[in-house]
Amino acid sequence: MPVEILIHPSELKAAKGTARLTAQVLQHCRLWPGEDEADFAPLRAALGDRPAYLLYPGKNAQPVEQTRLPEQAQLLLLDGTWGKTHKILKLNPWLDALPRLSFAEAPAGRYEIRKAHRADSLSTLEATAYALQKLEGCDPEPLYRAFEALKQSQLAHMPEAVRLRYRSEKR
Template sequence: MPRPICSQCQFLIQQCLCDHLSVVKSDIELVIMQHPSEVGHAKNSVRLLPHLLDKVRIVVGETEQDFAQLKAELEAESRPIYLLYPSEQSVEASQVKHSQQGILIVLDGTWRKALKLLKFNPWLLSFQSLHFSPQAPSRYRIRKASRIDSLSSLEAAAFGLQALQPQMDIKPILSAFDAMIEQQLVHMPEHVQARY
């Protein structure tokens, strides 16, 4: 029998986050390209973002065909478009100066899956790549990462948006994320909690 889900936040009733959600306004539209393996993942941080940002879109897929509509829409855009992905060609996000609203693309998946998304969608390389240096370790205590600079997709999106918009207050986003982690920890068996 399926466990009851909150109709508003879409989390389990016993892990409801409605009291921790408030929408943050952003001049930048966030587009999440989500690898299919992340969709049903219990620790998926991206599912919080539609409850926390006024301009966010999540598109699930892997191949260029999966993202054909998104690609066509982005290619028709007049706003500046940025890809948050560290590379030799990427620039520090805080150094970007723009005078109009833009779009920030974030790839959601493990480092390996994000790289796969990029390889299957080389059209993304036509956009300016951005990176930023995390000021603190990830708050994502319930998911193991292979790299010390790894952040959850939610954290990467929040810090990327803030780097482009220094006036943006991302505390409500991070507070909701912390609440999600605490809720999951509370409902884990003790032997599982011990790993984190």
């Protein structure tokens, strides 16, 4: 299933960002930087007439655990902080018109080196891995191996006091 990630421009060079890593691991995944409709016009053209589904929580979202998508379906994700992704959503009414998917039972996040303000916050890589596993039966391990390597690399470059702080916050 093709995965299209609409990424906030401020996330493009983020060292801890997982959207780029997701696109490197998955064969059919593209990043689309931007915020407003004009920025995403090329994406909309690329989507064509194939059905597209937005993975983003909402009151009418269907749980990925109980959903079967058509063969030509495409999965769209928003990458950025909750505030930035909400802004992208509000600036792009066409996204709000797409059928939404979400998680009935979100897995526990494994992103120890990032502060999350919500218990159900997942990185883009984690959300993609879980969604593809539930929707298509894909093996998420290649994504999780790359994710683990990213985390270990980030931890190796942190001062010891910072590493300890992240570890103590996760207990």
